[in-house]
Amino acid sequence: xxxxxxxxxxxxxxxxxxxxxxxxxxxxxxxxxxxxxxxxxxxxxxxxxxxxxxxxxxxxxxxxxxxxxxxxxxxxxxxxxxxxxxxxxxxxxxxxxxxxxxxxxxxxxxxxxx
Numbered sequence: 138x139x140x141x142x143x144x145x146x147x148x149x150x151x152x153x154x155x156x157x158x159x160x161x162x163x164x165x166x167x168x169x170x171x172x173x174x175x176x177x178x179x180x181x182x183x184x185x186x187x188x189x190x191x192x193x194x195x196x197x198x199x200x201x202x203x204x205x206x207x208x209x210x211x212x213x214x215x216x217x218x219x220x221x222x223x224x225x226x227x228x229x230x231x232x233x234x235x236x237x238x239x240x241x242x243x244x245x246x247x248x249x250x251x
Contacts, residue, residue, distance in 0.1 A: 142229065142245050144219040144236045150244045157217025158239055160195055166235055173197045179211045195219075201227060 143150040146158060167173045178192040195214025200207050203225075210228050212235075213220045219235070221228060229251050232243045243251040 139222040140246055141220050141222055142224050142232060142243060142251065144232055144239065144241050144243055145217070146239070146241045147218075149248060150218060150246070153218035154216050158214075158219065158241060159217075160214060162239060163195055163197075163214045163219060166238055167197045170235075172199050172231070173212070174199075176211075179213075199228075199231060201231075203227065 143153065144158065145153040146156040147153045164175065167175050174197060176196045176198050177194070178190050179196055179198070180188055180190045183189055191213075193213060193215065197212040197214075199210045199212060201210050202208075210221060210224070210231075212232075213222075219232075221232060224232065229243065233251060235241075236243050245251065
């Protein structure tokens with residue numbers, strides 16, 4: 138399953154729809170950030186070789202670098218918040234940068250604030 142971390146304006150991420158970040162606000166962030174690119178879907182291969190595809194109008198990909206390797210990180214806009222699965226410290230820092238621009242917070246599944 139993984140562990141999600143959320144960019145949200147709510148005190149508890151499960152209440153993000155009551156204090157939403159709008160899709161248009163998220164799209165403005167994407168358009169103003171050269172690291173982010175709007176995508177219509179996220180695709181990946183499962184361990185058994187199947188292609189998994191998830192479609193959503195608010196998916197953005199961020200190409201991150203780690204020790205001279207690039208890898209994609211998907212930011213998934215849904216239910217008034219932006220979600221990243223299993224982020225490392227570098228990605229959490231990027232999430233904090235985005236949250237500041239949106240007057241929002243970065244909160245883990247268990248309610249911890251980053």
